[in-house]
Amino acid sequence: MKLSSAYYLNQDAVGVAKDLLGKVLFTKIDGEISAGIIVETEAYFGINDKASHAYGGRRTNRTETMYSQGGVAYVYLCYGMHHLFNVVTSVKDEPHAVLIRAIEPLVGKDLMEQRRKMPATKSAISSGPGSAARALGIDRKFNTKDLTGEEIWIEDHQIRYREDEIAACPRVGIAYAQEHALLPWRFFVRGNKYVSKPNKL
DNA sequence: TGGACGATGACCT
DNA sequence: GGTCATCGTCCAC
Helix, strand or coil: CEEEHHHHHCCCCHHHHCCCCCCEEEEEECEEEEEEEEEEEEEHHHHCCCCCCCCCHHCCCCCCHHHHHCCCCEEECCCCEEEEEEEEEEECCCCEEEEEEEEEEEEEEEHHHHHHCCCCCCCCHCCCCHHHHHHCCCCHHHHCEEEEEEEEEECCCCCCCHHHEEEEECCCHHHHHHHHHHHCCCCEECCCCCCCCCCCC
């Protein structure tokens, strides 16, 4: 049920990004559990990906997390106010990661409503990477945490989507990545209301 | 050591 | 469609 450490050693972050759709992301904070179905992801593919923080092999205090062996959380602050959560994949020193861009609330909806100060019926509660992380209570303290531990983990609930239910399109907010901005490394579940905009092809 | 800049979202018209 | 909040990170000085 809980994804094992072996799952995260996969060296194909694009494949993992697609495979994570339908998996369930859990957090347990102060004994309280919340979880959501992953419905939107983006792959950041190693040192040759211009959109990645690790492009060109850049190694800094922040990016060091991405160079860890797969199976840890990479969380960083974006625009001074949003915590973005990534799943680190692949082997040590290969900085691949998958950004979780949206979840569908599944467990602990009341907790999410408190954190987001809006009803769980409203799609904005967990739509977009900043909102999804906040709904689950993920902040910078989760950076480098083990994804097979007791605070944050991912489960396989046998939710499977057909090929035609999954869309692949260019990633969001990375215009600076030039030609790499067009790579279809964003995946989402078609028609799911929690998918962030733009949610059409 | 300072200043530009985000893998965004909320609220406005 | 437009504006702007807000701060850690990175690199040029």
